[in-house]
Amino acid sequence: MPAHGHYGDLSPVRCREGEFELRCMDCAQGDHGAYWPLTLEFWNPRRGMQRCRACWTAKRRRDEHARRLANPASTRERNRAYALANREVLNLKRRARRAAAKGSSSDGRVSAAAG
Numbered sequence: 001m002p003a004h005g006h007y008g009d010l011s012p013v014r015c016r017e018g019e020f021e022l023r024c025m026d027c028a029q030g031d032h033g034a035y036w037p038l039t040l041e042f043w044n045p046r047r048g049m050q051r052c053r054a055c056w057t058a059k060r061r062r063d064e065h066a067r068r069l070a071n072p073a074s075t076r077e078r079n080r081a082y083a084l085a086n087r088e089v090l091n092l093k094r095r096a097r098r099a100a101a102k103g104s105s106s107d108g109r110v111s112a113a114a115g
């Protein structure tokens, strides 16, 4: 019995060493060996079983990036609104960060920055 059946490239599922594996449609674009074990580590059933977790994350990134590129003004607007709404907290955090940086750095960075 051959290890790879003649249907190998068509089947989204394969069995290897007694474990069932599913092919990720996105991974399969570039690599025929895009089979992942059918575990929650690799698949998120709530997202559907067309893409593995890594590819869902990548797709979300791509989509968000594309949305931001398509409408940069809305991102700027939202960032500005956030900065305005959280001015006090952001200022406190910034001050705390500066104080921490000043207090901890005893190398030549402070004098270089000041001079």
Ligand SMILES: [Zn+2]
Pocket (backbone or CB within 6 Å): 024, 025, 026, 027, 028, 051, 052, 053, 054, 055, 056
């Ligand atoms: Zn994938």
